[in-house]
Amino acid sequence: MQRQMVVAQEDCPARRVPDGTPVTIPKNSFVSITQALGGNYTIVHNGQMLRVDGTDAANLGLQPETLSFPPAVDDKIHEEQVWQALGTVFDPEIPVDLVNLGLIYKVEVDHTSNTVNIDMTLTAPGCGMGPVLVGDVQYRVKKVPNVKDVKVDLVFDPPWSRDRMSEEAQLETGMFY
Numbered sequence: 001m002q003r004q005m006v007v008a009q010e011d012c013p014a015r016r017v018p019d020g021t022p023v024t025i026p027k028n029s030f031v032s033i034t035q036a037l038g039g040n041y042t043i044v045h046n047g048q049m050l051r052v053d054g055t056d057a058a059n060l061g062l063q064p065e066t067l068s069f070p071p072a073v074d075d076k077i078h079e080e081q082v083w084q085a086l087g088t089v090f091d092p093e094i095p096v097d098l099v100n101l102g103l104i105y106k107v108e109v110d111h112t113s114n115t116v117n118i119d120m121t122l123t124a125p126g127c128g129m130g131p132v133l134v135g136d137v138q139y140r141v142k143k144v145p146n147v148k149d150v151k152v153d154l155v156f157d158p159p160w161s162r163d164r165m166s167e168e169a170q171l172e173t174g175m176f177y
Contacts, residue, residue, distance in 0.1 A: 004033045012059035014050040017042065017092045020128030023050060031060065037090040038097065039065035040136070051092040051132065072145035077109045082116055082147075085140040092129060096172055098137070102164025105155060114148040116141050121160045130154060 012025040025031060025045050035042035039054030041062070057064040067088055069081055086107070089098045098104055098120065106119040118137060122130050138150040162170065 004036075006031055006033060006060050006062065008059060009061045010059040012052060012056055014043070014045075014052045014056075015129065015132050017049040017051050018128055020130070020132055023048070025050065025052075025059075033060075035090070035092070035095055036062075037095060038088040038136075039067065040090065040092070042092045049093070051129070067140055067143045069143065069145055075146055076111060077114060077116060077144060077146045079107060079109050081144045082107055082109065082141055085144050086118075086137065088140055089133065089136045091123070091133070094123075096165075096169040098133065100166040100169040102166070102169075103133075103160065114146055116144070116147055116150045118150065118152045119155050120152060121155055123160055125156050125159075 008025050008027050008029045008031060011027050014023050014025055015021065016023055029045060031043040031045045033041055033043050041052040041054070041057065041060065043050050043052055052060060054064050067085060083099065086104055087097045087099045090096065091098065091101060094101065101123070103122065104118065104120050108117040110117065118141070120134070120137065122133070134152045134154060137152050141147060141150045
C-alpha cells in the first residue's frame, strides 16, 4: 500500500506499536496510513507507529470495514467461519494475518455452550500488542453466527518461530529461504 495522508476529523484513540500504550490522536492532526488491513489501521503520527481500531475509522475520516457472514442456516458454529474471522486479524507491524503468521495454535468449538476456545501466541512473548490482538480475535470471532462467547488463551509453548508461517507469509515478509 502506498502511504495515504489523512487528517483526524475527531480525537481518535490509538495504541502505540509495539508496546500497546493508549494514546489519543488530536483532532485536525495529520497522520500517515501505512497499513489498512482487516479493517484496522497502522498509522504514523508525530514519528510514532500507532494502531487505530476499525471501529474508530470515522475519526480519521475513513469508512469502517465490517465483517459479516450470511445468516445462520442452523444452530451450529461452523469452524470454517471461525477461521475466516481469524484471517481478518492482522499484525499491526507485519502485513500478514494471524492465521498465516502461524499464531493460532488451536480452535475448539463447544456447540453445547456456543463457545469458541482459541489458543494463540505472539511473535514475541513480551509484545505489548498482545491484549489488543486478543481483543481483535474475540471481537471478530463473535461476529460468526451462533457464537455467544470466545475464550482466548495466550500460550507460549511451543514458542513461535518463522517455521509456523505459511509459505505465502514467508514470501510476503521476505523470510522464505
